[in-house]
Amino acid sequence: MEKAAETHGVRHLTVHEDDSGQRLDNFLLRELKGVPRARLYRAVRKGEVRVNKGRVRADYRLVAGDIVRIPPLRQPAPGDVPAVPARLAKDLERRVVHEDDDILVIDKPSGLAVHGGSGLSYGLIEALRQLRPEARYLELVHRLDRDTSGLVLLAKRAATLRELHRLLREKHVDKRYLALVAGSWPKSTRVVDAPLEKNILLSGERMVRISGEGKRAVTEFSVLSRYDGATLLEARPITGRTHQIRVHAQHAGFPLLGDEKYSDQRTEQFAREIGLKRLFLHASALQFTVPGSGAMNLAAPPGPDLEAALAALGEPR
Secondary structure (H helix, E strand, C coil): CEEEEEECCEEEEECCHHHCCCEHHHHHHHHCCCCCHHHHHHHHHCCCCEECCECCCCCCECCCCCEEEECCCCCCCHHHCCCCCHHHHHHHHHCEEEECCCEEEEEECCCCCCCCECCECCCHHHHHHHHCCCCCCCEECCCCCCCCEEEEEEECCHHHHHHHHHHHHCCCCEEEEEEEEECCCCCCCCEEECCEEEEECCCCCEEEEECCCCECCEEEEEEEEEECCEEEEEEEECCCCCCHHHHHHHHCCCCECCCCCCCCHHHHHHHHHCCCCCCCEEEEEEEEEECCCEEEEEECCCCHHHHHHHHHCCCCC
């Protein structure tokens, strides 16, 4: 990335081939470390950030040779960036499932957002960048909800990020989740095909609902084990919408246990009875092939908290 010009604190950066294909918002997050995400998105919406002198959306994909105008947004001094607690740092190091020159795969704990913002000082990506200070490049390939645990894929090269995003768009990345739902999931329900629409409540909370105005969303479900009052499922999202598995399970009439957003009082009570204190949704498997890393078939078993909830249900029937 070259600095083409600078006037009154404004920077103009020329996009190199290595960054071609990267989303503008991800590029800004890397160039303006510490600036709140909400402030970055506002700068894009207001036209403070421009590409080739024109307004673009935050999801615009950069092209080699593009000139990005970056306004003088306040960044924290190095000492102002909150350090990752030693206990979390040690835990994350133990959770690395695979790492090579191109990718990093980690088993994210529940309760840790994938990125900071919205009142959070740091998330998974900020923590990993602190743990890998020598890494010139480290970007999230996809995301998990804060309450969802399991496999998260990160790219260590811009070219790898572009290739993995292509694989995601073309449905060449196979993602599997373990989900525990209330009730007895019927064998006949193997696919939920229902469009999803994001909705922001007055409180600022983000919710997702089934809506004909939404984007198409498809999830495949298969039964792994049945218990008295609950069913353990494997969920395979064909599309990648926000809260997709959670809302599709609710739509089918079987909300996920531990889901405070999309469950009901009966389900919440049942979760308490088995000692479940978090959302039972775990990204358990990833399969894909990327040049340099080759064929990847990665798995992460559910953590002790989820295993304890299954044990509290007794033997499968």
